[in-house]
Amino acid sequence: MKGIEMHSRLILKKLILTGNGKRDAVINFHEGLNVIAGASDTGKSFAFECINYILGSSEVPSCPPEAKGYQTVYMEIKDSCQQEIFTLKRDF
Numbered sequence: 001m002k003g004i005e006m007h008s009r010l011i012l013k014k015l016i017l018t019g020n021g022k023r024d025a026v027i028n029f030h031e032g033l034n035v036i037a038g039a040s041d042t043g044k045s046f047a048f049e050c051i052n053y054i055l056g057s058s059e060v061p062s063c064p065p066e067a068k069g070y071q072t073v074y075m076e077i078k079d080s081c082q083q084e085i086f087t088l089k090r091d092f
Contacts, residue, residue: 009081010080014026014074018071021069043064049061054089054090055075063092072092075088
């Protein structure tokens with residue numbers, strides 16, 4: 001009898017920036033392809049840098065003026081096999 005193979009997949013669910021006295025900045029992601037589009041200087045690269053940073057980069061994201069005051073980045077990741085959501089946290 002063959003064992004059942006389970007292939008876990010990690011799915012990015014949410015990117016959140018928080019700061020004292022600041023409203024949370026949230027980007028929600030959905031399963032499948034997600035496209036972040038917008039005019040120049042609207043934070044697309046900053047969002048990518050935040051994801052890179054929370055996953056271990058030593059480079060702190062270069063904050064655009066709109067991001068001043070945010071101190072912490074969170075990322076929610078779903079394990080598709082276990083149907084659990086994990087939250088990563090890193091301070092700037």
